[in-house]
Amino acid sequence: MNRQADFPILGRQVHGRRLVYLDNGATTQKPQAVIDAEARYYRESNANIHRGVHWLSQHSTDLYDRSRERVRGFLNARHAEEIVFTRGTTEAINLVAASWGRNNLKAGDEILLSGLEHHSNIVPWQMVAGQTGAVIRVIPVTDDGELDMRAYAGLLNERTRFVGACHVSNALGTINPVADIVRLAHEAGAVVLIDGAQAVAHQTVDVQALGCDFYAFSGHKLYGPTGTGALYGRKALLDAMPPWQGGGDMIHTVSFERSTYAETPQKFEAGTPNIAGAIALDAAIAYVQEVGLEHIAAHEDALLQYAGAALAGIPGLRFIGQARERAAIASFVVDGIHPHDLGTILDMEGVAIRAGHHCAMPLMTRFGLPGTARASFALYNTFEDIDTLVAGLHKARRLFGMEQSA
Numbered sequence: 480m481n482r483q484a485d486f487p488i489l490g491r492q493v494h495g496r497r498l499v500y501l502d503n504g505a506t507t508q509k510p511q512a513v514i515d516a517e518a519r520y521y522r523e524s525n526a527n528i529h530r531g532v533h534w535l536s537q538h539s540t541d542l543y544d545r546s547r548e549r550v551r552g553f554l555n556a557r558h559a560e561e562i563v564f565t566r567g568t569t570e571a572i573n574l575v576a577a578s579w580g581r582n583n584l585k586a587g588d589e590i591l592l593s594g595l596e597h598h599s600n601i602v603p604w605q606m607v608a609g610q611t612g613a614v615i616r617v618i619p620v621t622d623d624g625e626l627d628m629r630a631y632a633g634l635l636n637e638r639t640r641f642v643g644a645c646h647v648s649n650a651l652g653t654i655n656p657v658a659d660i661v662r663l664a665h666e667a668g669a670v671v672l673i674d675g676a677q678a679v680a681h682q683t684v685d686v687q688a689l690g691c692d693f694y695a696f697s698g699h700k701l702y703g704p705t706g707t708g709a710l711y712g713r714k715a716l717l718d719a720m721p722p723w724q725g726g727g728d729m730i731h732t733v734s735f736e737r738s739t740y741a742e743t744p745q746k747f748e749a750g751t752p753n754i755a756g757a758i759a760l761d762a763a764i765a766y767v768q769e770v771g772l773e774h775i776a777a778h779e780d781a782l783l784q785y786a787g788a789a790l791a792g793i794p795g796l797r798f799i800g801q802a803r804e805r806a807a808i809a810s811f812v813v814d815g816i817h818p819h820d821l822g823t824i825l826d827m828e829g830v831a832i833r834a835g836h837h838c839a840m841p842l843m844t845r846f847g848l849p850g851t852a853r854a855s856f857a858l859y860n861t862f863e864d865i866d867t868l869v870a871g872l873h874k875a876r877r878l879f880g881m882e883q884s885a
């Protein structure tokens with residue numbers, strides 16, 4: 480697959496070198512179709528939604544609704560009302576924590592989180608735990624970077640009210656057995672949220688097949704704009720949850736004594752949303768669907784295999800996270816070179832990787848590391864990109880006096 484030409488930024492140079500962008504776990508680049516969709520919206524369709532009697536407002540509302548329907552189909556949700564637009568995964572999880580969590584958890588209840596979680600699926604729950612007296616427990620991670628499913632089954636009990644787990648770990652690439660996680664949680668009577676931030680760009684997601692109660696993702700990791708994303712929630716749950724932010728667009732009636740609220744999902748979308756972003760997200764998902772997630776997954780898998788073999792040839796390099804099921808991420812350390820130094824040296828070669836704790840400090844602590852270097856792949860990456868990464872790593876070792884000059 481060679482789709483580099485669809486992404487204008489990939490034509491630019493960094494430090495005089497061809498940009499090799501391997502930081503897709505942080506955010507993906509945008510295809511021309513997405514850039515055009517956002518510009519076209521402002522050029523031709525801009526008006527506030529749900530308010531105007533005028534044509535342009537209705538047109539803008541139609542485009543916004545069409546995007547919601549696109550997201551519904553993308554996740555295979557049953558109803559469009561089950562899709563709440565958010566600023567991204569972080570806001571989606573905060574919505575669930577603030578609305579469902581604060582109103583359903585009480586002292587002594589248990590919140591069970593996977594040890595692979597990004598801070599955005601930890602901190603909101605700590606805040607709710609502080610407010611309600613609920614207790615956080617953690618599903619341990621094996622040396623290979625997989626969730627210990629036996630320990631998980633042992634941790635579930637009648638006090639477990641909520642389970643939170645990522646679909647794919649942003650730090651290690653581990654693909655979690657989400658359907659099993661959901662099934663066991665439901666058997667224990669718990670509600671389950673799956674953080675899909677690192678999954679939706681790499682594999683087909685079917686929320687009905689997974690059976691989860693909530694599923695969150697960010698548009699910007701899916702070739703769409705920043706500040707976009709969605710929360711899927713089962714309708715019965717969303718209907719029973721109170722709004723978490725008040726303002727325009729989320730109400731039915733307002734008086735100074737009391738207000739009544741709009742239906743799901745409007746009651747969770749207070750204020751003017753990122754309309755242009757939602758419409759560009761529609762274009763991003765259409766782009767991914769056109770390329771085909773099965774082709775993307777196969778291509779990224781080939782890249783991961785190729786990178787695995789090539790990186791293994793670098794003396795002193797150790798992979799962190801060797802789960803049997805992994806997606807699009809190679810996380811590693813190199814003996815004697817701090818990940819930040821690796822990142823800086825690679826940057827001078829035009830290679831963008833991520834170095835650090837990846838917003839997963841507890842997981843890094845689990846592996847006794849301050850951080851790792853992470854190369855994360857997208858549909859536009861090539862084998863040549865990986866060759867450039869490997870050459871850069873050899874150069875780093877030479878600069879640190881660990882290799883003779885070629």
Ligand code: PMP
Nearest residue numbers: 567568569597599649676677697
């Ligand atoms: N969860 C995971 C697994 C992530 O990788 C990220 C982003 N790195 C987030 C949540 C947070 O996403 P956002 O910053 O787009 O809200």
